[in-house]
Amino acid sequence: MAMSGITWTVTPEAFDSLLLSFDSDREHAGRVYENLRRKLLEFFEARGSCTPEDHADETFDRVMRRIAHGEKIENASSYCYGVARFVWMEASRNRAKEPVPLDEDLLPKALAGVEPQLEASRESIERQLDCLEMCLSRLADETRQFIFDYYGEENGIKIEQRKLLAARLNTTLNALRLRASRLRRELARCTQTCVARSVESGGEE
Amino acid sequence: MIGTNGNGRSTSIPFDEDMCERYIFGELDEAQQELFETAYFNDDSFFNRYLAVKDELLDLYSRNELDTEKRVRIESHFGSTGPRRQRLAESNDFISAVTTIAGRRAPSPTPDPEIEPRRATFFESLKGYFSMPALATVAVLLVLVAAGLWIVSRPESPQLIADDPAPQPASNTAPSNPDVVSGIVPSERNTKTADKRPDELTPQTKDPDAPAVASQPEAADPSTTTPPVPSRSIDPAVAPPAVAPTPEQRVAEVVKPPEVKSETTGVRTETVTLSSASRSVTGRNTASIGTATQNVVIRMLFGGDAYESYSVRVTTLGGGTVWRASNLTIAGSARSLAVTVPAGSLTRKDYIVVLEGRSKDGRSETIREYYLHVDRH
Numbered sequence: 059m060a061m062s063g064i065t066w067t068v069t070p071e072a073f074d075s076l077l078l079s080f081d082s083d084r085e086h087a088g089r090v091y092e093n094l095r096r097k098l099l100e101f102f103e104a105r106g107s108c109t110p111e112d113h114a115d116e117t118f119d120r121v122m123r124r125i126a127h128g129e130k131i132e133n134a135s136s137y138c139y140g141v142a143r144f145v146w147m148e149a150s151r152n153r154a155k156e157p158v159p160l161d162e163d164l165l166p167k168a169l170a171g172v173e174p175q176l177e178a179s180r181e182s183i184e185r186q187l188d189c190l191e192m193c194l195s196r197l198a199d200e201t202r203q204f205i206f207d208y209y210g211e212e213n214g215i216k217i218e219q220r221k222l223l224a225a226r227l228n229t230t231l232n233a234l235r236l237r238a239s240r241l242r243r244e245l246a247r248c249t250q251t252c253v254a255r256s257v258e259s260g261g262e263e
Numbered sequence: 264m265i266g267t268n269g270n271g272r273s274t275s276i277p278f279d280e281d282m283c284e285r286y287i288f289g290e291l292d293e294a295q296q297e298l299f300e301t302a303y304f305n306d307d308s309f310f311n312r313y314l315a316v317k318d319e320l321l322d323l324y325s326r327n328e329l330d331t332e333k334r335v336r337i338e339s340h341f342g343s344t345g346p347r348r349q350r351l352a353e354s355n356d357f358i359s360a361v362t363t364i365a366g367r368r369a370p371s372p373t374p375d376p377e378i379e380p381r382r383a384t385f386f387e388s389l390k391g392y393f394s395m396p397a398l399a400t401v402a403v404l405l406v407l408v409a410a411g412l413w414i415v416s417r418p419e420s421p422q423l424i425a426d427d428p429a430p431q432p433a434s435n436t437a438p439s440n441p442d443v444v445s446g447i448v449p450s451e452r453n454t455k456t457a458d459k460r461p462d463e464l465t466p467q468t469k470d471p472d473a474p475a476v477a478s479q480p481e482a483a484d485p486s487t488t489t490p491p492v493p494s495r496s497i498d499p500a501v502a503p504p505a506v507a508p509t510p511e512q513r514v515a516e517v518v519k520p521p522e523v524k525s526e527t528t529g530v531r532t533e534t535v536t537l538s539s540a541s542r543s544v545t546g547r548n549t550a551s552i553g554t555a556t557q558n559v560v561i562r563m564l565f566g567g568d569a570y571e572s573y574s575v576r577v578t579t580l581g582g583g584t585v586w587r588a589s590n591l592t593i594a595g596s597a598r599s600l601a602v603t604v605p606a607g608s609l610t611r612k613d614y615i616v617v618l619e620g621r622s623k624d625g626r627s628e629t630i631r632e633y634y635l636h637v638d639r640h
Contacts, residue, residue, distance in 0.1 A: 097304055098312075103346050104286065104300075109344050139304040143297075181581060184612055191364045204364035209322070211358050215327050239315035242357065254464075 072122040079131045091118075094138050101139070104148050113149060117142045182253075189252035193245050201241065208238045278309055283316045288336045309512045321354035531555055533606070536562040537616060537633035549636045552606050559609060562601040563618050565631045569593070570620030574627070575602050577635070578615045585609065611639040 077087035080094075102110035120141050121131070131137045176226055194202050207223055224234045276298055282372045285291050286299045303310040323329045324337050341347040535550040550559045563575070574589035595601060600618065616633040 065541045077388070093307065093310075094304075097310060100282070100303070100310075103344075103350070104296075106289075106344055108344050108346065132303070135304040139300060169469075181579070184580060187360055187363065190352065190360050192365075194361075194364055205361060209358055209361040210365045211326070211362040216328055216574055218322065235319050236311060239318045240311065242318060 066123050066126070068119055068122055072126055075124045076118065076126045079125055080134045090134060094135060095136070098138065101142055102146065105150075107146065107149065113142070113145050117145050120145065124174065153218050185256050186249060186253055189256065192252060195217035196248070197241075204237070205241055205245070208234070209242070236254045267538050275306055275309075278302075278312050280316060283313055284320070284333075286313070287317050287320060287340075289340045290336070318354075321351060322358065324351065325354045325358055392533040511625065532560060532603075534560040534562065535635065536564065537635060538564040538622045548634055549638055552609065552611075552637060552639045556606045559604045559637075560601055561604060561616060561635065562599060563616065563631070563633060564599050565618060566598055567630060568620075569598075570630070571623045572621045573600055573630075574619045574621065575600070576619070577604060578617060579609070580615065581611055585614070609637045611637055613637070 077084060077091060079088040080090040095118070096116035098117055101112045102113040107113050117138060124141075125131065135230065187200055194205065197205070204223075204227075212219075220234060222229060224231045226235065282295065282299060286296065291299060299313075303313050314352065320337065321341075322331070326333065329337065337351075341351050351591070362597070377508050468551050533552055534549050535548065537548055550561070552559065561575075561577075571592075572589070573591040573593065575587065576584050577586040578584050586604050590601070591600060614635040614637065616635050618630045618633070619627050620630045621627045
């Protein structure tokens with residue numbers, strides 16, 4: 059697929075085509091997109107990318123470009139993985155040509171600023187806490203208590219407490235871990251959405 | 264197999280936890296790495312198990328519960344890039360945040376702990392909310408609290424917000440958790456395409472690997488509905504009682520039992536009595552402000568030496584001052600002070616009330632810091 063020499067920018071139509079290539083049901087396609095994006099972030103983070111989000115976006119951009127050029131996608135996950143590996147290979151090659159930066163320079167600008175930003179903007183942290191609390195309040199009582207039991211900080215060895223929790227819920231540690239992980243990501247997504255809306259609406263929820 | 268871009272490829276391997284850990288620690292060779300990645304790109308269940316293992320490793324690392332060997336492996340790998348370090352930080356923050364919120368919802372079983380010796384960072388503070396007081400501190404506090412017996416007679420039961428449970432359909436193929444774990448900052452791409460995120464409008468799928476807990480009431484997908492205004496879940500029915508006429512601002516007074524009247528929303532003056540720096544939100548350190556509330560009387564109990572004059576600052580957790588008063592004096596040997604803060608100065612959040620004393624030689628020092636939670640209804 060020849061792509062060089064042509065200026066190509068992402069358009070809403072291209073994004074629609076990408077979603078359509080995932081599934082004809084737009085809602086389901088959206089979930090596929092988010093899930094794939096999550097996998098791409100994991101992939102690039104595992105490979106050592108300092109900008110996994112940029113690389114994930116670059117991957118989708120390339121996939122969109124190929125769809126725009128008429129390529130058919132049979133398996134979106136495998137396809138995106140293949141493209142992601144190309145993106146990473148190129149990024150690694152380019153990085154190898156660059157002078158070795160100091161450790162702190164390895165951080166992308168956005169991430170390098172995270173900690174000072176957190177310090178400087180505690181209002182923002184409070185907002186996140188508010189949002190997390192709101193999201194937790196929307197869970198069923200048992201589910202919320204499960205999160206508190208599983209993730210809460212308390213005296214004692216957590217891993218032992220989790221064994222007891224698994225016994226109490228008549229389940230396995232593995233199932234417990236999966237459930238906790240899934241709920242945590244749901245909470246993260248809910249918190250993200252809430253914070254974004256809060257910021258858009260001016261800060262005071 | 265890069266040349267084909269993997270289109271149509273579907274390689275699968277059984278989930279191996281040891282292999283998963285080595286992938287997380289960056290210890291697989293290229294071929295194994297590709298095998299593992301192909302598996303999780305093609306199999307959502309495999310991917311969810313991978314995420315669960317990773318979450319738990321970071322969680323246990325944050326709690327210092329990993330053995331030395333794994334700690335070393337994690338530190339070596341996760342310390343090497345910014346995004347990985349960020350993951351570790353998020354794991355810590357999540358534990359602290361959940362612990363904080365859990366504590367807010369739990370009843371306070373003992374008198375409040377003493378003041379923290381220094382101003383901690385925000386997340387350090389979150390961790391500090393639940394530290395138990397030393398017995399001696401409790402004893403001292405009990406004496407102080409006994410000076411205002413009316414305080415201890417107030418109810419402090421917490422309120423859990425009503426739930427919105429919804430059963431979730433099971434699916435083996437639909438992704439269940441497409442978002443980043445952090446929940447801190449939405450990615451630019453996600454923000455740009457927020458209107459194209461149908462998962463916000465659809466229920467979550469249940470992980471097929473967790474059948475044993477499937478009968479548990481599951482989480483309603485919080486993002487499927489419009490987030491309501493966040494609530495600190497302080498029940499107005501257990502909020503501190505209001506008192507009648509307040510002292511003038513900047514004039515201290517001896518604490519005396521307030522005129523108790525039934526709790527109604529929208530009282531013109533809300534009174535809260537603070538006796539310690541406990542960061543657990545209770546009815547005692549909560550000021551409940553209604554639409555008609557004009558002033559909040561903050562009473563502070565303290566001990567120690569007397570000062571020539573006192574000053575009070577109300578600050579946000581970030582340290583920003585929202586209200587202050589100085590040159591306050593106390594009659595006699597009382598060790599209590601009350602100030603009247605305009606309700607409009609306070610929004611629904613947590614504050615630190617700093618009481619400072621000024622000695623005859625002009626030196627100022629912090630006598631005590633109190634935690635104040637403001638709830639608006």
